[in-house]
């Protein structure tokens with residue numbers, strides 16, 4: 314399933330998700346906090362994935378099925394892996410712009426050194442670059458990059474992109490307790506981000522089940538102290554440390570809605586209940602998907618989450 318939602322996003326309002334990376338999960342990182350599990354195919358090699366015409370058709374279909382109230386504020390590339398590994402991402406973005414809805418891409422930024430990737434991303438209206446740390450050892454611990462990647466080169470490519478990009482550039486830093494939340498590490502991260510001059514620097518924490526169980530959120534006082542350190546060098550810092558809310562778009566097909574969303578976005582029990590209600594479906598739909606092994610259930614921070622199996 315290529316499209317899902319729209320889901321409520323604190324960064325983008327109503328965001329219709331576009332998952333342009335077919336399974337298995339393919340990424341140049343295997344972040345310890347990843348909410349879609351361990352990376353099954355680690356690579357930095359770009360290849361053709363879904364044809365842009367298929368992405369356009371699927372997006373159009375979903376838009377036509379939505380209630381006016383659910384119409385998205387953004388079409389967002391947020392994949393089961395890294396969206397820039399799709400060699401034809403730029404073409405897809407160009408086609409989607411025909412809907413006259415702004416296009417966003419959430420990327421780990423690892424491939425920005427490739428001029429074709431920078432060019433593809435420059436077609437988007439809003440780009441979020443991952444910036445968890447500027448320290449090499451910490452980077453290896455938290456993002457677990459492909460061996461061919463070098464942090465210094467990658468950060469140099471971030472700076473080049475930030476200078477040429479005409480859309481909205483934001484950064485996202487995921488804080489993990491005991492990994493990248495030490496004061497010196499945070500200072501270094503904030504100093505690096507300040508060289509990019511992003512519109513907003515988001516700080517997030519693992520609010521959904523992480524790939525590695527030990528990747529948990531820092532204490533509240535540490536999260537607040539990280540925000541204060543960021544604020545010393547960055548004008549706009551926003552903490553994303555709360556649940557976005559259970560509201561989500563629906564198409565009337567509960568099975569499709571659930572499987573598409575679970576592929577990239579673990580669903581909390583209240584979101585599931587709300588979606589089932591909108592799709593006029595019952596708990597038996599979830600039970601069937603669990604029995605068929607299409608989704609699984611897990612408990613995290615006192616909540617039940619449903620995610621792809």
Ligand code: SF4
Pocket residue numbers: 340341342343344346347348349352392393394395421
């Ligand atoms: S969080 Fe993003 S960059 Fe990290 S492993 Fe998951 S999909 Fe890849």
